[in-house]
Amino acid sequence: MANFEALAQFVSTNFRFPASSQWPSTHDELRLAGWLREQRRHQLRLAPERVTLLESLNNFEWRPHDDAWDRQLQRWIDFVNEHQREPMYAAPDIAETRIAAWAIRQRYLRRLRRLPKHRLDRLAETPSWHWL
Structure with a gap:
């Protein structure tokens, strides 16, 4: 319970979840x-009360990397639907540039054969997506 309380305090103070990739990180973070990470890894084995506690934290995600990828795909779809074209990397709008950079990265990972199959399938199912 002490770890959960420390986590809740960290989130309320920093407006984000702790990450080992943040720099600079404190020992506590x-x-x-x-x-x-261990709670997420063992989600199916956690006591229901612990699952409820974690899910009570604002913006908690069990799969933060997959959820972030899904949000980027949705941004891609929304952009194409709104503008009837793909986002451009050299656009003056930074949001458009970020979406374009994400798409470039997905294509690059596919060429390297490092794009996971579930993501490859999701992109293949997206009507506005093409591999170039």
């Missing part, structure tokens, strides 16, 4: 990031 690294410890909390490790604890949180």
Whole structure:
């Protein structure tokens, strides 16, 4: 319970979840990031009360990397639907540039054969997506 309370305090103070990739990280943040990673890894084995506690935290995600990828795909779809074209990397709008950079990265990972199959399938199912 102490770890959860420390996590809740960290989130309310920093407006984000602890991450081992943040720099600079404190020892406490690294410890909390490790604890949180283990909770996510063992989600199916956690007591229901612990699952409820974690899910009570604002913006908590069980799969933060997959959820972030899904949000980027949705940004891509929304942009194409609104503008009837793909985002351009050299656009003056930074949001458009970020979406374009994400798409470039997905294509690059595919060429390297490092794009996971579930993501490859999601992109293949997206009507506005093409591999170039």
